[in-house]
Amino acid sequence: GNSVTQMEGPVTLSEEAFLTINCTYTATGYPSLFWYVQYPGEGLQLLLKATKADDKGSNKGFEATYRKETTSFHLEKGSVQVSDSAVYFCALSDVQGAQKLVFGQGTRLTINP
């Protein structure tokens, strides 16, 4: 079945550091890929998405490229801020059946000033 594997956390960085959170997936067909972010006490918000191979999603300085050859969708940001502290979820859309989202286990990110 479809699955998503994320880099284990927690991840702690200093402000202005470079961020990478790894995400790899297993899927049949051609799913869409998403990164969601969950700030403390809130629900999930869509951060960015990519719908086909080689697409790059970007938002708020974050980027991720849909790599079909390596089945990856790694999240990157060149210079993180304290306000980026949150939990990040990689997900894919199950294009068959109920069109559900399959989530990774989440990566907690803490940015220190």
Add this chain to the structure above:
Amino acid sequence: EADIYQTPRYLVIGTGKKITLECSQTMGHDKMYWYQQDPGMELHLIHYSYGVNSTEKGDLSSESTVSRIRTEHFPLTLESARPSHTSQYLCASSEWADINQPQHFGDGTRLSIL
């Protein structure tokens, strides 16, 4: 901006009580979902709906039930709450027509059963 609302935000209640968690969306989305999020952050799909009068069990078995009488409303009910039901519950919705559209989430209900 997504318009999906969950009430209550927090609920602490005793064992054996009947509980209904409310979820409403104003976007006219056909598809709605309930997730249970454990303290380790992982999300588990427990129920979903394609539209009015449609309800399906998710990937994680749950003692809760759901109903979908109106498009905008997707309540979740626990007939007799137990401490094992303590968790955060997240509701989400999405458009039916485009599978590439994201799910929009509410802020969740944090449920504690004593």
